[in-house]
Amino acid sequence: MLEETSRIEHYNNTIRKPGMVTPTFSSQSAPIIERAPVPLIEVQGTGHVITFVNPAFCRLLGKASADLVGTPFAHIVPGGDKCVAILDSIYETGEGRTHALEDESGLHPTSWLYAMWPALNAAGVPVGVVIQMTKDALFRQNVTAVNEALLVAGLGQHELRERAEQLNAQLQTEIDKREQIQAALHQAKGQLADHAQELEQTVAERTAKLRETVAELEAFSYSVAHDLRAPLRSLQGYSTSLLEDYAEKLDETARMYLERMARSAVRMDKLIQDVLTYTRLLGGEPKLESIDLDRLVRDLIETYPDWHPLEVNIQIEGKLPRVWGHEALVAQCVSNLVNNALKFVSPGTKPHVRIWAEPIDERSRIWFEDNGVGIAPIDQARIFRMFERIFSENEFEGTGIGLTIVRKAVDRMKGTCGVESELGKGSRFWIELQKAA
Amino acid sequence: MNRPVLLVEDDENDILFMCRAFKKAGIVRAPQVATDGRMAIDYLAGNAKFGNRVEYPFPSLILLDLKLPRVMGLEVLKWIRQNFAHNIVVIVLSASQSDADVAEAYRLGANAYLLKPGEVTQLRELVASIRDFWLRQSIVPRRPE
Numbered sequence: 267m268l269e270e271t272s273r274i275e276h277y278n279n280t281i282r283k284p285g286m287v288t289p290t291f292s293s294q295s296a297p298i299i300e301r302a303p304v305p306l307i308e309v310q311g312t313g314h315v316i317t318f319v320n321p322a323f324c325r326l327l328g329k330a331s332a333d334l335v336g337t338p339f340a341h342i343v344p345g346g347d348k349c350v351a352i353l354d355s356i357y358e359t360g361e362g363r364t365h366a367l368e369d370e371s372g373l374h375p376t377s378w379l380y381a382m383w384p385a386l387n388a389a390g391v392p393v394g395v396v397i398q399m400t401k402d403a404l405f406r407q408n409v410t411a412v413n414e415a416l417l418v419a420g421l422g423q424h425e426l427r428e429r430a431e432q433l434n435a436q437l438q439t440e441i442d443k444r445e446q447i448q449a450a451l452h453q454a455k456g457q458l459a460d461h462a463q464e465l466e467q468t469v470a471e472r473t474a475k476l477r478e479t480v481a482e483l484e485a486f487s488y489s490v491a492h493d494l495r496a497p498l499r500s501l502q503g504y505s506t507s508l509l510e511d512y513a514e515k516l517d518e519t520a521r522m523y524l525e526r527m528a529r530s531a532v533r534m535d536k537l538i539q540d541v542l543t544y545t546r547l548l549g550g551e552p553k554l555e556s557i558d559l560d561r562l563v564r565d566l567i568e569t570y571p572d573w574h575p576l577e578v579n580i581q582i583e584g585k586l587p588r589v590w591g592h593e594a595l596v597a598q599c600v601s602n603l604v605n606n607a608l609k610f611v612s613p614g615t616k617p618h619v620r621i622w623a624e625p626i627d628e629r630s631r632i633w634f635e636d637n638g639v640g641i642a643p644i645d646q647a648r649i650f651r652m653f654e655r656i657f658s659e660n661e662f663e664g665t666g667i668g669l670t671i672v673r674k675a676v677d678r679m680k681g682t683c684g685v686e687s688e689l690g691k692g693s694r695f696w697i698e699l700q701k702a703a
Numbered sequence: 704m705n706r707p708v709l710l711v712e713d714d715e716n717d718i719l720f721m722c723r724a725f726k727k728a729g730i731v732r733a734p735q736v737a738t739d740g741r742m743a744i745d746y747l748a749g750n751a752k753f754g755n756r757v758e759y760p761f762p763s764l765i766l767l768d769l770k771l772p773r774v775m776g777l778e779v780l781k782w783i784r785q786n787f788a789h790n791i792v793v794i795v796l797s798a799s800q801s802d803a804d805v806a807e808a809y810r811l812g813a814n815a816y817l818l819k820p821g822e823v824t825q826l827r828e829l830v831a832s833i834r835d836f837w838l839r840q841s842i843v844p845r846r847p848e
Contacts, residue, residue, distance in 0.1 A: 484801070491798050495821065500716035503823040507723060528822075535821040542800065 293318040294385040295396050307339070308385065310394040314339045314353045317394060326401060343399065344369045344378060356384050357392050377402045480548075487545045494538055502531035533659075540667035543598070544652075547674045552592040554679060556702035559632065560586035562593065563600055563621060570601065578608050583622035587630050590700035595675040599683075600634075602668045603695050607636035610662055610693075629681075631698045641687040649685070672697070706838055709762035710734040711743040711779065712796075713771055720823055721766070724830040730838070734766070735759060740774025743767075744782055747791075762791065763843050766833075767813075769797040769804060777807055784812040790844040792837060 291310040296318045299306040305323035309316055319334050327334070327342065339353070340346035345367040352363050362383030369376045379400040384392035505528040509521060516524070560582075567573055567580050589596070608617040620635040641649060641656065648654040650673045653666040676683045676697050687693035708730075712718050722733050737743035743765075746753045753759045765783070769776035780793055794815045795808045808816050817833075820826045837843070 488799060488801060491800065495798050495819075496714055496717070499720070499819070499821055500714075502821065503716065503720045503826075506823040507720075532822060539821075546800075 291315070291317045291394070294387070294394050299396060305399045307334075307397045307399065308394050309339045309353065309397065312354075314350060314395070316342070323399065326399060339397070344371075344376075349380060349382070349397075352380075352382060353395050356382055356395050360384055360386075360390075360392055483545060483548065487542050490538060491542055495535055498531045498535045498538070502528050502535070505531070533663075533665075537665045537667070540665045540671065544667055544671050544674060547595070547671065547678055552595055552678050554590055554592055556588050557591045557593055557596055559589050559596065559623070559630075562596060566597060566600055566604075570604075573604065573608065578617045578619070580604065580608075580619045581621065583620060586621070586623050586632065587625070588702040589630050589632075590702040591679040591681070595679055596699075599672045599675050599697055602672050603634045603697070606668060606695070607634055607638060607693070609664070610638040610657070611636070612639055625701070626698065628701055629698050630701050631696050633694055633696050635692065635694045637692045640689045640691050640693055641685065642689045643687075646685050646687060650683070705732055706763040706843075707732060707760040708734040708764045708766065708838075709737060709743070709746060710766045711737045711740070711771065711776065712766070712768045713738050714768075717768075717819070720826055721830070724823070724827045727827050728831045728834050730830070730834055735762060739772040740776065740779045742773075743771075743779050744774065747783065747787070764833075764837055765791055765793045766796045767793055769795060769799055769808070777804075777811060780808065780811045780813060792841070792843050794833065794837070 293308050294310075295306075295308045299308065299318065299320050302320055303322060305326040306320045307316060307323050308318040316334050316337050316339055319331050321331075324331050324334070329342075334342055338346075340350050343349075348367065349365060352365055356363060362381070365380040365382070367378040367380070369378060379402065381398040381400075382395050385394040385396050387393045505524045508516070509524050509528070513521070563582060563586055567582075572578075573580055604619055604621075607619040611617045615637065618637045620633075622633050624631045624633060645656045649656060650669045652670045655664060655666040657664075673683055676699070679699055681697060681699040683695070683697045685693055685695045708725075710718065710721055712721065718736055718738075725733055735746070737746050745751065746759060747761070749756070749759075749761075767776050767779060771779070774782075776795065776797070780795070783791060783793060789812060792814045793812070794817060795813045796817050796819055797804065797808075798819045800818060805816050817829060820829055
């Protein structure tokens with residue numbers, strides 16, 4: 267106890283400074299606050315002069331105890347003057363007070379917290395005030411900033427979440443759309459496949475139908491050949507038989523009627539045969555091969571009974587080339603063209619036919635020139651058409667199918683045909699076929 | 704010259720013209736006639752009345768139409784080659800110019816394929832050439848037993 271008293275004396279001595287007219291107080295709280303781990307200070311009197319500081323307080327302000335004791339509190343701490351009224355009130359009320367001060371003057375905004383309570387004497391009367399000071403970073407602002415930051419962050423988060431939700435929704439829409447498109451695509455693919463299959467089926471069906479039609483046509487031709495020609499042969503046969511077997515019993519008119527009947531039947535039979543020849547050209551795809559045209563034409567001329575050299579003059583100039591074609595079709599063309607060339611001559615003129623080949627690029631044009639009656643330019647397009655005839659039956663016999671057969675036959679061999687002629691100056695018919703090795 | 708000929712033909716007009724052509728061509732013996740494919744086979748097999756070979760002599764030449772009732776000409780031809788090999792001369796006489804018919808007839812062993820002429824005079828010429836070639840000049844197989 268004695269020791270304590272001496273220490274206070276020591277303090278009192280220490281804070282006493284020369285020239286200062288401050289009353290001397292003895293610290294009431296020194297023994298209690300000396301070792302406190304928080305900055306504590308004691309003030310007394312109306313001037314609130316510092317009577318004691320603990321080491322923690324000295325560390326807080328970075329000042330020595332000697333510089334502080336004896337100085338009014340208002341002078342040593344930031345905003346100290348604001349504390350004066352509070353300190354005054356503590357004496358009046360005997361109650362502790364707190365005070366916070368925001369100091370934004372420094373580099374780092376600081377918050378000063380003052381907790382102030384009275385030091386009472388034995389009678390319970392305040393004789394001084396103990397102040398605890400806390401210095402802290404300006405947390406309120408920090409809190410505000412943090413709060414704001416949190417709010418912003420929260421808002422941001424909200425916005426972000428909304429945005430994310432929007433994006434998700436958009437994404438979902440896109441995914442839905444894509445799925446729809448994929449489904450549509452899948453369906454389209456399926457439909458396409460179905461269509462392709464349908465198409466193939468249609469093609470197959472049509473091909474089958476076409477084959478059927480061709481087969482029917484062939485059957486029809488066969489039927490025509492047998493059933494239509496048979497009664498004609500009978501008609502012709504009986505009229506001829508009558509003429510031969512009963513000639514002496516018939517007068518001239520009756521004989522003429524029978525002759526005409528027979529001729530009509532023959533003509534109709536020829537028509538049917540020509541039509542049959544033509545329809546045979548329509549069915550099936552002719553297999554094309556290299557044809558020795560020279561040999562084929564010479565063989566035809568030698569074997570054809572009506573082309574006897576005594577009656578007609580058929581001349582081949584040079585050697586005819588090999589052509590790409592079908593032997594039967596080429597033979598059909600040549601015989602029809604030569605027959606025409608021999609047939610359409612003025613009465614009394616010996617038919618003369620000249621045959622030669624003219625190379626035209628990859629093709630060969632085979633010419634058949636005659637000394638016949640010729641064809642007027644206006645008729646030249648007509649003569650290749652079915653049943654088109656430019657002469658009457660009295661002038662020249664014929665069915666009007668021969669050149670139609672030629673045109674169809676060269677067509678089947680991927681060739682062409684044509685005519686050059688002038689009325690009264692003969693005709694030059696030609697067929698053009700691909701050259702062959 | 705007096706060899707028996709079997710005409711397989713269903714058209715009565717054609718039968719009449721053929722018989723007339725035979726007469727005109729100086730062939731004394733009129734052709735035997737079968738009016739359908741079945742009858743032709745019965746005739747050749749000697750079935751029923753055709754067993755009488757005096758009245759129905761075995762032919763050395765057959766003129767065969769293709770389009771026939773009951774059994775078609777090409778079937779008759781096939782039956783002939785299966786039963787008598789090549790010991791009978793078979794001449795197909797048809798209105799058909801079909802390549803398929805011609806090829807099939809020769810494949811089955813026809814000795815010739817002739818087209819039915821449209822005119823009686825041509826038929827007479829045809830019969831005359833058959834007479835000369837097949838009945839006079841050709842040596843044909845002996846009648847099978």
